[in-house]
Amino acid sequence: MRIRRHDREPIREAPLLAAGALIVAGVLLMRSDPEALSMPRRRGSLASAKRRYRRGDRVGAVAQETRDRVADVLPSNLAAGIGRSVLFAGIGIVLARVLDRLADDRSASKF
Secondary structure, eight states: OOOOOOOOOOOTTHHHHHHHHHHHHHHHHHHOOOGGGBOOOOOSOHHHHHHHHHHTOHHHHHHHHHHHHHHHHSOSBHHHHHHHHHHHHHHHHHHHHHHHHHHHHHHHHTO
16 A cells, blocks of 8 residues: 655745734733843942953953943843844734735736
């Protein structure tokens, strides 16, 4: 007895389902505020880092100044930034699929 192999087409809507999942995940990440993704806030001033440096705590002073400068650039919680990126990825997939279908429909109708 021979087992037949059936060729199955991939689900055409799979990218749209994945995009929908990305959009939902992005919105949930943007609305949540998990403590694990909270970034440290600026604690001292540049003057206090310079005082630490002069007292001999060079590593601590450099670490404090670096942390404070990075904290100025980063958002207070990374979940919003990650959520925004995931949301835009989902929207990009949806737009690409819609434009792809529009292009296929128009090119097929010319022939």
